[in-house]
Every structure is written in C-alpha cells, then in structure tokens.
Amino acid sequence: MDFNEIKDRRGTYCTQWDYIKDRFGKENLLPFTISDMDLESPEEIISALMERINHRIFGYSRWNHDDFKKAVNYWYKKRFNFDIDVDWLVYSPSVIYSVSRFIELKSQKGDGVLVNTPAYDGFFKVIEANERKIVSSPLVLKDGRYEIDFEDFEEKCKNAKIFLFCSPHNPTGRVWSAQELKKIIALCKKYNLFIISDEIHMDIVYDAHHTPILDIDDEYKENIVLCTSASKTFNIPALVGSYLFIPGEKDREDFLKILKNRDALSSPPILSIIATITAYNKCEYWVDELVKYTRKNIEYVVSYLKTHIPQLKCALPDGSYFAWIDFSGLNISSEEFQKYLIDIGKVAIMPGLTYGEEGRYFLRLNVGCSIKKVKDGLERLRKTVEYIKKI
Template sequence: MNFDDIKDRRGTYCTQWDYIKDRFGKEDLLPFTISDMDLESPDEIAEALIKRINHKIFGYSRWNHDDFKNAVTGWYEKRFNYIPDKEWIVYSPSVIYSVSKFIEMKTEKGDGVLINTPGYDGFFKMIEGNERKLISSPLKNVNGRYEVDFEDFEKKCDEAKVFLLCSPHNPVGKVWTEEELKKMIDICRKKNVFIISDEIHMDIVYNGKHIPILSLGGEYLENMILCTSASKTFNIPAFTGSYLFIPSEKDREEFLRILKNRDALSSPSILAVIATITAYNKCEYWVDELVKYTENNIRFTKEYLQKNIPELKCEVPQGSYFAWIDFSELDLPSEEFQRYLIDIGKVAVMPGLTYGEEGRYFLRFNVACSIKKVQDGLERILKAVEHIRNLKNI
C-alpha cells in the first residue's frame, strides 16, 4: 500500500479523467472533481474479486445473508461502537436511490424536503426530479467552521415533511456532534419531520467522531433511516451497491416491495457484495492509513495557500477528503475564476456554486489522490491567480 503511487486512469471510461470535457469544456485539464479517489483500493478487495471472477460464472446473487449483514454490523461495532439490528439492513443499488425512494414514500408531489446548504448537488437534482420542494436552511460559516442556524432550521421544519441530513457533510466536511444531532432529532420530532441521513462519508473523519444518527434515535427511531455504502471509503463506486438501516418494519417492507416488485432491483452486483464483505472484515488498517494520508494532503493544501496564494483560504475540515477553499478575497465572480482556472491553470476544480448559492465564492478541491497530484494542482491554481494579479496591476 503506497498512496504516493500514481496510476494513469485515462482510457478506463473514468468519469473524472476521460469525460472531463463534459463538465469543463476542455480535455487537457488536471481534475479534482467528482468524489472518487485516484488511489488504489486495498489488495484484499482486488484479490477477493479476482478469485470470484476466476470462477467464470456470474449468475444472479443475494445480499440477504449473514456474511453480508455480519460484516456490516461488525464494522459499525469496530468503528462507531454501535451495533445496529441486523434485521434493519436492506440492500440498495445506491445511496441516492434509497433517498429518492424514501422521499417518494414519505411525501407527496409539492411537499417540502429540507437540507442544509451548501449541499451535495445530487440532492438538488433528486428532489427536483421527484417534483418536491427544496427547502434550504443555510449553514453559518463561523471563521471557516460551519454551524446549524437552529432558529432557521426549526422555522424551515414547519414547511418540510422530510429532513435530508448529510453526515459528515459534503461539501464542507462538518462532523456533527452528539449535541447537534440530538437537537436536530428533537426539532424533527416536535415538527413531525421524517429524517433521512446520508452517511456515506462516515469513515473519513479527522477531528471529532462520527456518530450514526440511529444511535441517538430513542423514541423517534422509527421515523428515521440511515443510508450508506462502502463505496466512498474504499473507492469502489464502480461496482454500485449500498445498504440502509430501516428500523420501522412497515417502512422496511414497503421499501423492499418497491425495490423488488416495482423497480426489479433486488438482485445485487455480486462484486459489490464481495467487495463490501472483504472491506469490512479485512481492511480496517487501510482506512486508518487513508485518513492519515488525506488529512496530510489537506494540511499541505492549507499551508501551500497560506504561503503562496494568501488570497485563497481553507481550514482542515473535520471529515471528508475535500478542501473547501474560500476565494472571496479575489473579488471575482465564480464563473470568471473558473475561466482562469481552466484556460490559464489547466486545472478542473468543482466550483462551490455547484452546491448552492452559499458556495459561490468557494472551490471543492478533492485531495483523495497522491500528494504529487495535489501539489501539481495547487501550482496550476497559483498560475491562474498570478494571471489575475497581473491583470489587476495593469
């Protein structure tokens, strides 16, 4: 395991590298975009998959067995000191599919779905696609750290049927405290708002501790679900596959009816099942090293900006592998800065505006890659900023 190794991903039908022109208009860019990693998955996962592929028969498979469920509950016990009920575990092809189905189940067209913004752009598209009303409760930026405006949050709950939580939060990297989660649950209980918690970034935490929301559910437990996957942690999203915890038996049966009978998606990718079991049973050490490495990459990013591009600022987030970079001191519109990054720096970084109006003067810089690539990306950003400096001095 050497995260410094660089492997060329071009020519593998890779979204981040092969199809960069689709989003940024040019091909010759160094990408720090979609939330996957330029890092190899653990050897144990590759070996388990090769063994299965060498069997050479790829028929229909199952997820509803003890090998899969015990791997999941064992991971939660090891990482979060929490043992969810095995009966709650249900397979899903993706986290966003699970979220979408529960929004269908718990709301009608036109009903409100509350999120904290800036927020994952997939939430915006999915809520709109379901013909629901997106309700935003903006997070407060306090010296680079984000907090919930609970007065606004409670007010917005009056308009919402569902609260869609991102925990840890993408893109700002907020890891919610027990106090914050309890307060969210208490307000949702008081307002009769169903809670859907997307916890796909749960394993990438630098400061604080990830707390599965169900561990705090108490009397409101059957009015919430937790959706997650091994895909972000172990860089295996190409296999598809996720799982969720549904404490309510009624909701569980309804979700399975939709999954199996209506959408015909209950047969999982066997590669996803094997990868998840192997990851959770054998690769805890790898996650520990990954967290150290990506945290170091973000610290390097912060220090590089302080030394070379003081107009740009970022704090080390509490979790996730994104540096959330504030460029407001450049006094440039997001669209104009993007043009300089693309045309002058030859670098593709997700504009914060993608995640809502609150991200207008930010970049989401994905550091789940070699330190050499991070340095190259920052040097390209510097080149773009130097061009801007020269223009301002003309």
C-alpha cells in the first residue's frame, strides 16, 4: 500500500474530478471537495471483488446471513469493544436513505428535527425534502475545539421530535466523549426525542476514542438508531451500501416493510456486501495506516498555515479526513473568497457556508489524498491569499 501514489481519477465518471464544474462553475480545478478519497482501496477488497466478478453471474443477492452479520460484529468488537446484538443489524442502500426513512417514521410533516450546526449539508436537504423543520443548535468554538452548548441544546429539544446526530462530527471533526453522549441521551429522553445517529466517519479517529451511541444507555436504546457504512473508511461509496442498528423490534419491522415492500430495495449490490465483509475481516491494518497518513496530512496543513498563511487558522481535529480552516482573519466574504480561489488559485475547496451559517468563514479541505496533492492545494491557497492582500 502506498498512499503517496497519485492515481488519475479523471475519465472515470468521478464526482470530485470529472464533474467539478457542476458545483464550482469551472473545469480544470484541483478538487478537495466531496468526502471520498483519492486513495486506492485495500488489495484484499480488490481481490475479493475480482474473484466475484470473474464468476460472471450477477443475480439477486441477500444481506441477511451470518457472513455479513459476523463481519460487522467482529469489527465493532475489535475497534470499539462493543458487542452488538446482530438481530439489530439491517442493510440499507445508504446512510441518508436510512435517515430519511426514520425521519418519516418518527415525525410528522411540520415537526422539528434538531441538528448541531455547522452540519453535513445532506442533513438540511433530507429534513427539508421530508417537509420537516430544521431546528439548529449551534456548536460553540472554544480554543479551536467545538463543544455542544447544552443549555441551548435543551431549549431546542422542546421544539423537535428527532435529534439528527453526527458522530464523529462532519465537518468539524469532533469525536464526542462518552460523557457528552450521556448528556445528549438524557436530554433527548427528558423531552422524548428520537435519536438518529450518523456514525459513518467512526473509523477515522486520532487522539480520541469513538464510542457508538448504542453503547451508552440500555434504557433508551429502543429510541435510537445508529446508521453507518464501510464506505468512507475503505473508499467504496460507489459500490453503494450501508447498514444500521435498530434495537426497537417494531422499528425494525417498519423499516424493513418500507425497504422491502414499498421501496423494493432489500436486494443489495453483491459487490458492496463482499467488500464490507472483506474489509471488516481482513483490512484493519490498512485502516491503522490510513489514520496515520491522514493525520500527518492535517498536521502538515496546520503547520503550513501557521508558517505561510497566518491569517488562516486550523486545529487538528479529533477525527475525519477534513481540515476545517478558519479564514475570518482575511476580512472577506465566503462568496468573494470562493471566487478568488477558483479564478486565481484554480482550486476547489468546499466553502464552510455549505454546512450552515456557522461555517460562513471556514473552508473544509479534504486531505484524503496524497501529501503531494495537499501541498499543491496549499500552494494554490497561498497564491490566492497573497493576491487578496494586494488588492
């Protein structure tokens, strides 16, 4: 495995590279955008997929079998010391599909869905598409670290039916402590909020420890679903597939009725199932090396900004392969900065405004790539800032 290797993704129908114009209005920009990686998946996954492809028959498949369930259970025991109940485990085509279905199941049109902002932009879209109201509880930034304002959080709980949680948090990279999770559950229990926990970034963690929310409180677990996938960790989102833990028996039945009967989505892509089984059974070593690599990439970003662009600030996150960069020191709007990044730097970096008003003066830089690409992007960022300073 060589994370320094640069693989040309252009011409592969790749969202990040081939369709950059759709979001940024121009071609030929260096992209640090959507949350996938420019890194090859583990060799064990590739070999398993090739073996299945060489079988040359691709009929309908199943997810509800011991090989899939045991692989997921093994991963949770090994990585999080959490022994799941495999009866809770259910397949889903994507985390956002699961989120959407549980918003539908656990609230009515017009009800509030509470989120911590800034937030993954897919949360805003799925809440609005289900005709629910977004209830925002902004995170508080203290010394480069985001915290939940529990006083505000409790107040906002009064106006919501669901808490849509992101753990670890996208885009800020916070990994929530067990103590914070206990407070969240206690408040949701007090105000009778159902918790949907998106834990798709669970494996990319640095000095913190990720705790699955279902490992906290047995008494409230039937009012929680945990949604996740191997897709972010092993860079396999195009294979399409996720899973969720649904402790409540009726909730499982209701979800499966929608998945199977209404939406006809219960037959999974076989390559996704094989990739997940292989990843969890054979590729832990690869994740350990990946985490070391992305950490070094973010540390390089932090150091580079301090030395060469001191107007911009970035702290090492608890987890995720995102550098969350504060550009408020430039005294420029997000819209203006994006224009200069595109026209002068020829670089595409996700504007923090994408994740809500609280992200207005931030950039989300995806460092799930070679260090050479990170260095190139930072030089383009520096060129842009130097141009801004002259005008």
